[in-house]
Amino acid sequence: MNHPRTLRTVTGRLAADAVRGPVLPHEHLVLDLDRDGHGAAVLDPERHAASVTGELRGLREHFGLALVVELTCRGMGRDVHALARISREAGVPVVAATGWYYEPFHTPEVDTSDVERLAALLVREVEDGIGATGVRPGVLGEIGSHGDVPAPSEAKVLRAAARAASATGLSLATHAQLGRGGLAQLELLTGEGLPAERVCVGHQDLLDDPEVHRELAARGAYVAFDTVGKESYQSDRTRLRLLSALVEAGHGDRVLLSCDISRHGYLRGEGGQGYGHLFGEFLPRFRAAGADDDLVALLTRRNPLRFLTGGTDVGTDAHMDMDADVEEN
Template structure:
C-alpha cells in the first residue's frame, strides 16, 4: 500500500493536503555564505505562515551534508501541524566541503538506503525522497555518481528521485541516465526548476517519459523567466501533461523567508495559486497542490 514517508511516520497519500512540493526549512551551502537557513524559530514561524495561508505539507529537498537539521523536523511538524517530508541524497560538489563527500565514496547508495529505511543518524526521522543534481546542460562525473547511487537506492526502496536541474537545463540528459541506463521508472523521477528554462519542446519531451515536472522558486528576482511560468504550465496542460505538474517555493536563503521580509512559502498560495488559476482553471491548480504531490511522493515502500 502506498504511503508518503513524513518525519512523523508514513501517512496515507490523501492526508498530505495542500503541499509545497519543493522547499527548504534549513539549508547550508558553501555557495551561499552568510545566507544560511539555520534558525529553528524562523522555520517554525514560516511554517505557521504557510499553514495560515492554507498549506498543509512541505517537502524539504535539503540533502545529506547541507544542514538538514533532521533532529528538529519532527518537533516542528508537531508544533505547526504541517506534514514534513525530508530528503536524503547529495547536491552538486561545490555546495559542500570536499572531505565529507570523499568519505561517502564507495558507500553512497548504502547511506541513501539507510536514511530512507532506518533513519537519519540517531534522529529516528526517515527520509521520504532522494535529491540529486545535474549540471548546466550536462552531467559531470559527480552527477553521474550521485544519480547512479540514487537509482540503486530507488530500486532497493521504491523512493522517488528529485532532481535539481541547474538553471532548468539538462532534463533530457538526466532522463537518459536515470530512466534509460539505470532503469528508474519515469513516474519515480521529479524534475525541478523547469521554470528557469521555459523551453516548451524540452518540457514536452521530458513529460513523455512520465516524469513529474516541478515549477518551483516562482519569486526569484534573478530569474527573469519566472513571468513565463504560467504560459509554460498551460502549454504542458494543453499538450496532455496536466496530470504530471508540481508546484514549490524553493526558499533557499534567510532573506527569502516571508517572516524575514521575503515572499517565502506563503507566496505559493497567496500569489502564484490565483495567477495560475486564471490561466489553467481552479480545478487543475488545486490538483497540482494536492493530488499530484500525494501521488509523486507516495511509495509502496520495500
C-alpha cells in the same frame, strides 16, 4: 520497502490519503549553503526557525497546507531534529530527504566510494534512519547536477540515488542547475532501471524551453516548476506562460509547483516572497488566466502525492484534518 500509500515524515508515518490539502513538494526549512562566509544562503535552525514555523502555520490556517517535502540532503546543512520541531510547532507534516546536491556541495564519501557503495549508504539511511535520530527519509533528493551533461561525480551520485530509489520504493527529485540537463538526468536515472514516473526533474521553470518540458513529461517524469516567486532568476510571467503551455499540451498531470525557499532573505519576515507566494500570488494569477479549481488541486495535491507514492492515486481533494493520526517511524 516503503508502502506505496504511506509517507514517511519526520514525525512518523502518514497515510497519503490523509493529506487533504495542498503540498509544497520542493522547499527548505533548514539549510546551509554558505561557502563564502556571507551567511546569505542559510536557514539557521536557531535564528530562522521561528519565522519558518510561523509562515507554515499561517499557510496551514489560511490555505490548508498539508505537507512540505524538505529537500535538504547531505552536504546542505540537513538537521532532521530541527525539522521535527518545526513540523510539530507548525502543525504541518514534513518529509525529509537523502542524497547529494550538485558537485560543489558533495561530501567526501562521493570521491572515495563507487556507485554501489554510495547506493548502499543511502539505502541504510532510508531503512535505519539518519544518523542516530531514527528519522527515515521519505524521498531521494535533491540529487544535483549542473550544465547540460552531469559531471562524472554527479553522474555517479545520480546512478547511486536511482539504485537506492529502486531498492527502497522511494521516489527521486533532482536539482537541474538553472533548469539545464534535465533530459540527461532522466536518461541516467531510467538507465539504472528507475521508472520515469518515480522521477521529478527540478527547476524547469528556469528553462524557457517548452519542448524540453514536453519531452520530460511525455517520457513520464514530473516537471518541477519549483522556484515560483524567484523573480531574479525568472519572472513569474514567464513561469505562467511555460506552465500554461505544458498544461495545454496535455501534461497537467506531470507538473509540480513549489517555491524552493533557500535563504533567509526569501522569508516573508525578512522582506522576501515567503513559502506562501505560490498560494497568495501565483495561483490567483493562474486562475485569472483560466485555471479552474480542479486543475489547481491536480497540480498542488494529487500530482505531488502521486509522485511521492510512485504512481498511487489518492483520495478526493478536500481540506486535510490536521489532527490525523500519525504512526511512529
